[in-house]
Amino acid sequence: MTNATPMPGLNRRQLVTGALAFAAHGLSYAHAAAPLAGTQAPAYYRARIGSFEVTAVHDGAWLRAIDEKFVRNTPYADVQAALAESFQAPGVLTIPFTPLVVNTGRNLVLIDTGTGGQFVSFAPQSGTWQGNLAAAGIRPTDVDAILISHCHPDHINGIKTKDNALTFPNAEIFVSLQDWNYWLDEANPTTASDAARPQFLNARRIFRDIASKVTRFEPGRELVPGITALAAFGHTPGHVAFAVASGDRSLLVLSDTTNNPYLFARHPEWQPTIDVDGPRAVETRKRLLDRATADRMLVHGYHFPFPALGHIARRGGGYEFVPSMWQARL
Numbered sequence: 001m002t003n004a005t006p007m008p009g010l011n012r013r014q015l016v017t018g019a020l021a022f023a024a025h026g027l028s029y030a031h032a033a034a035p036l037a038g039t040q041a042p043a044y045y046r047a048r049i050g051s052f053e054v055t056a057v058h059d060g061a062w063l064r065a066i067d068e069k070f071v072r073n074t075p076y077a078d079v080q081a082a083l084a085e086s087f088q089a090p091g092v093l094t095i096p097f098t099p100l101v102v103n104t105g106r107n108l109v110l111i112d113t114g115t116g117g118q119f120v121s122f123a124p125q126s127g128t129w130q131g132n133l134a135a136a137g138i139r140p141t142d143v144d145a146i147l148i149s150h151c152h153p154d155h156i157n158g159i160k161t162k163d164n165a166l167t168f169p170n171a172e173i174f175v176s177l178q179d180w181n182y183w184l185d186e187a188n189p190t191t192a193s194d195a196a197r198p199q200f201l202n203a204r205r206i207f208r209d210i211a212s213k214v215t216r217f218e219p220g221r222e223l224v225p226g227i228t229a230l231a232a233f234g235h236t237p238g239h240v241a242f243a244v245a246s247g248d249r250s251l252l253v254l255s256d257t258t259n260n261p262y263l264f265a266r267h268p269e270w271q272p273t274i275d276v277d278g279p280r281a282v283e284t285r286k287r288l289l290d291r292a293t294a295d296r297m298l299v300h301g302y303h304f305p306f307p308a309l310g311h312i313a314r315r316g317g318g319y320e321f322v323p324s325m326w327q328a329r330l
Protein backbone atom coordinates (compact mmCIF):
# COMPACT_ATOMS: atom_id res chain seq x y z
CA MET A 1 0.00 0.00 0.00
CA THR A 2 1.67 3.21 -1.08
CA ASN A 3 -1.23 5.59 -1.21
CA ALA A 4 -4.05 5.41 1.28
CA THR A 5 -5.59 8.73 0.25
CA PRO A 6 -9.20 8.16 -0.72
CA MET A 7 -10.13 9.11 -4.29
CA PRO A 8 -12.07 12.34 -4.01
CA GLY A 9 -15.51 12.36 -5.66
CA LEU A 10 -15.95 14.86 -8.47
CA ASN A 11 -18.99 17.05 -8.66
CA ARG A 12 -20.37 18.35 -11.92
CA ARG A 13 -18.60 21.73 -11.65
CA GLN A 14 -15.25 20.03 -11.13
CA LEU A 15 -15.85 17.79 -14.15
CA VAL A 16 -16.72 20.77 -16.35
CA THR A 17 -13.75 22.78 -15.07
CA GLY A 18 -11.49 19.82 -15.76
CA ALA A 19 -12.80 19.49 -19.29
CA LEU A 20 -12.20 23.19 -19.95
CA ALA A 21 -8.62 22.93 -18.64
CA PHE A 22 -8.08 19.93 -20.90
CA ALA A 23 -9.38 21.84 -23.94
CA ALA A 24 -7.25 24.88 -23.03
CA HIS A 25 -4.16 22.73 -23.40
CA GLY A 26 -5.16 22.17 -27.02
CA LEU A 27 -6.36 18.63 -26.49
CA SER A 28 -9.91 18.51 -27.88
CA TYR A 29 -11.98 15.35 -27.60
CA ALA A 30 -13.19 15.11 -31.18
CA HIS A 31 -11.94 16.53 -34.41
CA ALA A 32 -15.05 15.82 -36.45
CA ALA A 33 -18.63 16.19 -35.25
CA ALA A 34 -20.77 13.16 -36.02
CA PRO A 35 -24.52 13.65 -36.43
CA LEU A 36 -26.68 12.24 -33.64
CA ALA A 37 -28.50 9.04 -34.63
CA GLY A 38 -31.84 10.18 -33.20
CA THR A 39 -33.35 6.69 -33.44
CA GLN A 40 -33.25 3.66 -31.15
CA ALA A 41 -31.39 0.46 -32.06
CA PRO A 42 -33.44 -2.59 -33.13
CA ALA A 43 -34.67 -4.31 -29.97
CA TYR A 44 -34.75 -8.09 -30.07
CA TYR A 45 -32.85 -10.59 -27.98
CA ARG A 46 -32.31 -14.33 -28.30
CA ALA A 47 -31.92 -17.13 -25.79
CA ARG A 48 -31.71 -20.92 -26.09
CA ILE A 49 -34.04 -23.20 -24.18
CA GLY A 50 -32.70 -26.68 -24.91
CA SER A 51 -33.04 -27.08 -28.67
CA PHE A 52 -35.54 -24.19 -28.92
CA GLU A 53 -34.61 -20.63 -29.84
CA VAL A 54 -36.58 -17.90 -28.09
CA THR A 55 -36.57 -14.32 -29.38
CA ALA A 56 -37.90 -11.49 -27.21
CA VAL A 57 -39.12 -8.76 -29.56
CA HIS A 58 -39.81 -5.34 -28.06
CA ASP A 59 -42.97 -3.37 -28.81
CA GLY A 60 -41.93 -0.24 -26.93
CA ALA A 61 -43.69 0.94 -23.80
CA TRP A 62 -46.65 2.88 -22.46
CA LEU A 63 -45.72 5.58 -19.98
CA ARG A 64 -49.04 5.39 -18.21
CA ALA A 65 -50.17 8.21 -15.95
CA ILE A 66 -51.57 6.74 -12.75
CA ASP A 67 -53.37 8.24 -9.76
CA GLU A 68 -54.56 7.19 -6.32
CA LYS A 69 -57.15 4.87 -7.88
CA PHE A 70 -54.63 2.68 -9.75
CA VAL A 71 -53.77 0.36 -6.87
CA ARG A 72 -56.99 -0.48 -5.10
CA ASN A 73 -55.72 -1.67 -1.72
CA THR A 74 -52.68 0.52 -1.03
CA PRO A 75 -52.18 4.17 -0.04
CA TYR A 76 -51.02 6.21 -3.04
CA ALA A 77 -48.02 7.48 -1.05
CA ASP A 78 -46.70 3.89 -0.95
CA VAL A 79 -47.14 3.53 -4.71
CA GLN A 80 -45.31 6.83 -5.27
CA ALA A 81 -42.53 5.65 -2.95
CA ALA A 82 -42.15 2.42 -4.97
CA LEU A 83 -41.93 4.47 -8.17
CA ALA A 84 -39.27 6.74 -6.63
CA GLU A 85 -37.32 3.79 -5.24
CA SER A 86 -37.10 2.30 -8.75
CA PHE A 87 -36.22 5.65 -10.41
CA GLN A 88 -39.56 5.96 -12.21
CA ALA A 89 -41.18 9.37 -12.62
CA PRO A 90 -43.82 10.42 -10.07
CA GLY A 91 -47.30 9.39 -11.17
CA VAL A 92 -46.08 7.59 -14.28
CA LEU A 93 -45.84 3.81 -14.54
CA THR A 94 -43.67 2.47 -17.36
CA ILE A 95 -45.37 -0.54 -18.95
CA PRO A 96 -43.08 -2.14 -21.56
CA PHE A 97 -44.44 -4.72 -24.01
CA THR A 98 -42.33 -7.72 -25.05
CA PRO A 99 -43.99 -10.56 -26.97
CA LEU A 100 -41.95 -13.74 -27.46
CA VAL A 101 -41.20 -15.74 -30.58
CA VAL A 102 -40.40 -19.42 -29.99
CA ASN A 103 -38.82 -21.40 -32.77
CA THR A 104 -39.10 -25.05 -31.74
CA GLY A 105 -37.55 -26.32 -34.94
CA ARG A 106 -40.97 -27.66 -35.90
CA ASN A 107 -43.14 -24.62 -35.24
CA LEU A 108 -42.64 -20.88 -35.31
CA VAL A 109 -44.78 -19.66 -32.43
CA LEU A 110 -45.75 -16.22 -31.14
CA ILE A 111 -46.67 -15.78 -27.50
CA ASP A 112 -48.87 -12.66 -27.63
CA THR A 113 -48.75 -10.08 -30.39
CA GLY A 114 -48.24 -6.59 -28.95
CA THR A 115 -50.20 -3.45 -29.61
CA GLY A 116 -50.21 -3.66 -33.40
CA GLY A 117 -49.08 -0.03 -33.51
CA GLN A 118 -52.57 0.88 -32.31
CA PHE A 119 -51.51 2.53 -29.03
CA VAL A 120 -49.33 5.19 -30.61
CA SER A 121 -51.82 8.05 -30.17
CA PHE A 122 -51.67 7.77 -26.37
CA ALA A 123 -48.44 5.77 -25.99
CA PRO A 124 -45.99 7.28 -28.48
CA GLN A 125 -43.14 5.08 -27.17
CA SER A 126 -45.06 1.96 -28.26
CA GLY A 127 -45.59 0.24 -31.59
CA THR A 128 -42.06 -0.84 -32.49
CA TRP A 129 -42.81 -4.58 -32.73
CA GLN A 130 -43.33 -4.95 -36.46
CA GLY A 131 -40.06 -3.17 -37.22
CA ASN A 132 -38.22 -5.23 -34.63
CA LEU A 133 -39.71 -8.49 -35.96
CA ALA A 134 -38.45 -7.57 -39.42
CA ALA A 135 -35.04 -6.66 -37.99
CA ALA A 136 -34.96 -10.09 -36.29
CA GLY A 137 -35.61 -11.75 -39.65
CA ILE A 138 -38.99 -13.15 -38.64
CA ARG A 139 -41.41 -13.28 -41.57
CA PRO A 140 -45.11 -13.04 -40.69
CA THR A 141 -46.04 -15.70 -43.25
CA ASP A 142 -43.77 -18.24 -41.48
CA VAL A 143 -45.62 -18.01 -38.15
CA ASP A 144 -47.84 -21.06 -37.71
CA ALA A 145 -49.18 -20.63 -34.17
CA ILE A 146 -50.14 -17.67 -31.98
CA LEU A 147 -50.69 -18.37 -28.27
CA ILE A 148 -52.65 -15.63 -26.51
CA SER A 149 -52.18 -15.20 -22.75
CA HIS A 150 -55.38 -13.14 -22.43
CA CYS A 151 -57.50 -10.79 -24.51
CA HIS A 152 -56.35 -7.34 -23.34
CA PRO A 153 -55.60 -5.07 -26.32
CA ASP A 154 -51.82 -4.93 -25.75
CA HIS A 155 -51.66 -8.72 -26.23
CA ILE A 156 -54.04 -9.28 -29.16
CA ASN A 157 -54.01 -6.16 -31.33
CA GLY A 158 -50.97 -7.31 -33.32
CA ILE A 159 -53.10 -10.14 -34.74
CA LYS A 160 -54.60 -7.58 -37.12
CA THR A 161 -53.67 -4.31 -38.75
CA LYS A 162 -55.71 -1.17 -38.04
CA ASP A 163 -57.65 -2.01 -41.20
CA ASN A 164 -58.60 -5.46 -39.92
CA ALA A 165 -56.24 -7.48 -42.15
CA LEU A 166 -54.57 -10.55 -40.61
CA THR A 167 -50.90 -9.89 -39.89
CA PHE A 168 -49.99 -13.61 -39.70
CA PRO A 169 -52.21 -15.23 -42.34
CA ASN A 170 -50.98 -18.81 -41.82
CA ALA A 171 -51.22 -18.95 -38.04
CA GLU A 172 -53.64 -20.94 -35.94
CA ILE A 173 -54.61 -18.81 -32.93
CA PHE A 174 -55.05 -20.25 -29.42
CA VAL A 175 -57.19 -18.51 -26.78
CA SER A 176 -58.25 -20.04 -23.46
CA LEU A 177 -61.88 -21.06 -23.33
CA GLN A 178 -62.40 -19.01 -20.16
CA ASP A 179 -61.02 -15.78 -21.67
CA TRP A 180 -62.87 -16.32 -24.92
CA ASN A 181 -66.17 -16.80 -23.10
CA TYR A 182 -65.61 -13.68 -21.00
CA TRP A 183 -64.46 -11.26 -23.69
CA LEU A 184 -66.66 -12.49 -26.53
CA ASP A 185 -69.84 -12.73 -24.47
CA GLU A 186 -72.33 -10.44 -26.21
CA ALA A 187 -73.88 -9.36 -22.90
CA ASN A 188 -70.71 -8.32 -21.08
CA PRO A 189 -69.99 -5.02 -22.89
CA THR A 190 -73.44 -3.71 -21.99
CA THR A 191 -72.87 -4.24 -18.28
CA ALA A 192 -69.13 -3.37 -18.27
CA SER A 193 -67.72 -0.20 -16.73
CA ASP A 194 -66.90 2.70 -19.05
CA ALA A 195 -63.21 1.83 -18.69
CA ALA A 196 -63.66 -1.85 -19.57
CA ARG A 197 -66.23 -1.53 -22.38
CA PRO A 198 -63.69 -0.59 -25.11
CA GLN A 199 -61.68 -3.72 -24.22
CA PHE A 200 -64.71 -5.92 -24.89
CA LEU A 201 -65.45 -4.15 -28.16
CA ASN A 202 -61.79 -4.45 -29.16
CA ALA A 203 -61.74 -8.21 -28.47
CA ARG A 204 -64.83 -8.51 -30.63
CA ARG A 205 -63.20 -6.48 -33.43
CA ILE A 206 -60.15 -8.74 -33.41
CA PHE A 207 -61.85 -12.12 -33.12
CA ARG A 208 -65.45 -12.03 -34.31
CA ASP A 209 -64.77 -12.53 -38.03
CA ILE A 210 -61.87 -14.98 -37.55
CA ALA A 211 -63.46 -17.32 -34.99
CA SER A 212 -62.85 -20.29 -37.31
CA LYS A 213 -59.08 -19.72 -37.03
CA VAL A 214 -59.19 -19.66 -33.22
CA THR A 215 -58.76 -22.82 -31.14
CA ARG A 216 -60.27 -22.45 -27.69
CA PHE A 217 -58.37 -24.51 -25.14
CA GLU A 218 -58.53 -25.62 -21.52
CA PRO A 219 -55.35 -24.58 -19.61
CA GLY A 220 -53.14 -27.51 -18.68
CA ARG A 221 -52.91 -28.57 -22.32
CA GLU A 222 -49.77 -28.72 -24.45
CA LEU A 223 -50.71 -26.38 -27.31
CA VAL A 224 -47.72 -27.03 -29.56
CA PRO A 225 -45.03 -29.62 -28.78
CA GLY A 226 -42.96 -28.18 -25.90
CA ILE A 227 -45.31 -25.34 -24.92
CA THR A 228 -47.99 -25.89 -22.28
CA ALA A 229 -50.58 -23.36 -21.12
CA LEU A 230 -50.91 -23.01 -17.33
CA ALA A 231 -54.02 -21.67 -15.60
CA ALA A 232 -53.08 -18.29 -14.08
CA PHE A 233 -56.52 -16.78 -13.59
CA GLY A 234 -57.17 -13.42 -11.95
CA HIS A 235 -55.63 -10.75 -14.19
CA THR A 236 -58.46 -11.81 -16.50
CA PRO A 237 -60.87 -14.73 -15.97
CA GLY A 238 -58.96 -16.96 -18.42
CA HIS A 239 -55.44 -15.52 -18.13
CA VAL A 240 -52.73 -18.14 -18.75
CA ALA A 241 -48.98 -18.46 -18.27
CA PHE A 242 -46.87 -20.84 -20.36
CA ALA A 243 -44.18 -23.42 -19.70
CA VAL A 244 -41.71 -23.69 -22.57
CA ALA A 245 -39.64 -26.86 -22.19
CA SER A 246 -36.99 -28.54 -24.30
CA GLY A 247 -34.63 -31.25 -23.07
CA ASP A 248 -33.82 -30.44 -19.44
CA ARG A 249 -34.30 -26.66 -19.89
CA SER A 250 -37.43 -24.63 -19.35
CA LEU A 251 -38.77 -21.10 -19.35
CA LEU A 252 -41.76 -19.92 -17.33
CA VAL A 253 -43.65 -17.27 -19.28
CA LEU A 254 -45.45 -15.28 -16.57
CA SER A 255 -47.54 -13.22 -19.01
CA ASP A 256 -49.40 -10.55 -16.96
CA THR A 257 -49.20 -12.41 -13.67
CA THR A 258 -46.96 -9.52 -12.58
CA ASN A 259 -46.93 -6.10 -14.25
CA ASN A 260 -44.00 -3.68 -13.71
CA PRO A 261 -41.93 -5.77 -11.29
CA TYR A 262 -40.65 -2.82 -9.23
CA LEU A 263 -44.20 -2.37 -8.03
CA PHE A 264 -45.88 -5.74 -8.27
CA ALA A 265 -43.08 -8.29 -7.68
CA ARG A 266 -41.79 -6.20 -4.78
CA HIS A 267 -45.37 -5.81 -3.52
CA PRO A 268 -47.19 -8.92 -4.77
CA GLU A 269 -50.26 -8.25 -2.62
CA TRP A 270 -51.00 -4.93 -4.36
CA GLN A 271 -54.11 -5.05 -6.51
CA PRO A 272 -53.97 -2.78 -9.57
CA THR A 273 -57.26 -1.95 -11.29
CA ILE A 274 -55.96 -3.72 -14.41
CA ASP A 275 -56.46 -7.05 -12.61
CA VAL A 276 -60.09 -8.04 -13.21
CA ASP A 277 -60.19 -10.15 -10.03
CA GLY A 278 -57.71 -8.56 -7.60
CA PRO A 279 -57.58 -11.18 -4.82
CA ARG A 280 -57.39 -14.06 -7.27
CA ALA A 281 -54.61 -12.31 -9.21
CA VAL A 282 -52.62 -11.89 -5.97
CA GLU A 283 -52.99 -15.60 -5.22
CA THR A 284 -51.83 -16.53 -8.73
CA ARG A 285 -48.93 -14.02 -8.63
CA LYS A 286 -47.59 -15.44 -5.36
CA ARG A 287 -48.03 -19.04 -6.55
CA LEU A 288 -46.08 -18.52 -9.80
CA LEU A 289 -43.40 -16.29 -8.27
CA ASP A 290 -42.94 -18.84 -5.46
CA ARG A 291 -42.53 -21.58 -8.02
CA ALA A 292 -40.03 -19.52 -10.03
CA THR A 293 -38.06 -18.79 -6.86
CA ALA A 294 -38.07 -22.37 -5.52
CA ASP A 295 -37.09 -23.91 -8.86
CA ARG A 296 -34.68 -21.05 -9.82
CA MET A 297 -36.50 -20.90 -13.16
CA LEU A 298 -35.74 -18.61 -16.04
CA VAL A 299 -38.82 -16.40 -16.42
CA HIS A 300 -40.24 -13.99 -18.95
CA GLY A 301 -42.59 -11.19 -17.91
CA TYR A 302 -44.50 -9.44 -20.68
CA HIS A 303 -44.27 -6.08 -18.87
CA PHE A 304 -40.76 -6.52 -17.43
CA PRO A 305 -37.83 -4.35 -18.60
CA PHE A 306 -36.55 -5.46 -22.01
CA PRO A 307 -35.55 -8.15 -22.85
CA ALA A 308 -37.91 -9.24 -20.07
CA LEU A 309 -35.93 -12.40 -19.22
CA GLY A 310 -34.40 -13.20 -15.85
CA HIS A 311 -34.98 -14.83 -12.50
CA ILE A 312 -37.07 -14.19 -9.40
CA ALA A 313 -35.52 -13.90 -5.94
CA ARG A 314 -37.08 -13.25 -2.59
CA ARG A 315 -36.82 -9.69 -1.33
CA GLY A 316 -38.26 -8.61 2.01
CA GLY A 317 -41.88 -9.70 2.06
CA GLY A 318 -41.99 -9.84 -1.74
CA TYR A 319 -39.85 -10.70 -4.74
CA GLU A 320 -37.18 -9.13 -6.91
CA PHE A 321 -36.82 -9.53 -10.67
CA VAL A 322 -33.13 -10.15 -11.48
CA PRO A 323 -32.56 -9.51 -15.21
CA SER A 324 -30.46 -12.01 -17.16
CA MET A 325 -26.96 -11.00 -18.09
CA TRP A 326 -26.69 -10.24 -21.81
CA GLN A 327 -25.45 -13.30 -23.67
CA ALA A 328 -23.40 -12.30 -26.68
CA ARG A 329 -23.52 -15.80 -28.18
CA LEU A 330 -26.12 -18.54 -28.06
Ligand SMILES: [Zn+2]
Nearest residue numbers: 152154155256
Ligand atom coordinates in the same frame (compact mmCIF):
# COMPACT_ATOMS: atom_id res chain seq x y z
ZN1 LIG B 1 -50.69 -6.64 -20.60
